[in-house]
Amino acid sequence: MDETKTAPQTVGCASDSVAEFVQILRMANVNGAGRLFGGHLIGWMDEVAAVSARRYAKCPVTTACIEQLRFLKPAYQNETMVVTGRVVYTGRTSMEVLVTAEVEELSGERRLIADARFILVALDEEEHPRAVFPLVPQTEQEKQWYAEAQHRRELQKH
Numbered sequence: 001m002d003e004t005k006t007a008p009q010t011v012g013c014a015s016d017s018v019a020e021f022v023q024i025l026r027m028a029n030v031n032g033a034g035r036l037f038g039g040h041l042i043g044w045m046d047e048v049a050a051v052s053a054r055r056y057a058k059c060p061v062t063t064a065c066i067e068q069l070r071f072l073k074p075a076y077q078n079e080t081m082v083v084t085g086r087v088v089y090t091g092r093t094s095m096e097v098l099v100t101a102e103v104e105e106l107s108g109e110r111r112l113i114a115d116a117r118f119i120l121v122a123l124d125e126e127e128h129p130r131a132v133f134p135l136v137p138q139t140e141q142e143k144q145w146y147a148e149a150q151h152r153r154e155l156q157k158h
């Protein structure tokens with residue numbers, strides 16, 4: 001018998017949490033100067049963060065906080081927007097989801113236009129915080145994101 005199929009889950013994996021949203025920017029998404037509204041982008045980023053956290057925790061989640069939201073470059077009507085989220089750190093009941101928003105050129109090249117760190121909390125049936133599996137970063141990039149998040153959490157305690 002393959003025991004890996006029956007072993008209970010004890011840790012979480014960042015790659016299982018990746019979520020992506022793709023949108024061609026329409027007239028309704030941009031202002032009079034043809035630039036993307038920041039509020040629309042935050043809404044998409046929040047949804048991507050929620051799906052990422054749900055995939056990780058496999059239960060309902062809620063957004064507790066948005067940290068380090070940066071609008072780095074404008075995006076314009078008819079451009080292709082790609083919003084990506086992944087869990088990069090876990091506390092006891094909270095997950096930090098790194099969300100990036102990129103414009104994809106027709107060549108396939110992407111430029112980063114915004115990013116943020118969303119803190120989401122896993123909820124039980126009574127909507128109380130519930131524990132999540134601790135994240136075990138695998139790749140060098142995941143280890144770096146994890147260490148950065150851990151460092152910020154330590155600083156916030158003081």
Ligand SMILES: CC(C)(COP(=O)(O)OP(=O)(O)OC[C@H]1O[C@@H](n2cnc3c(N)ncnc32)[C@H](O)[C@@H]1OP(=O)(O)O)[C@@H](O)C(=O)NCCC(=O)NCCS
Binds near residue numbers: 064065092119121
């Ligand atoms: C998020 C919420 C469930 C936290 O409930 P709570 O009773 O404060 O729970 P706790 O104090 O036990 O905190 C639970 C976890 O959330 C984290 N947390 C709570 N508020 C936070 C904040 N403002 N920023 C970052 N983390 C936060 C805590 O650090 C803790 O993490 P840990 O378990 O990994 O250590 C509650 O504040 C809530 O429901 N807020 C409204 C969320 C909502 O409606 N969001 C949608 C947008 S309006």
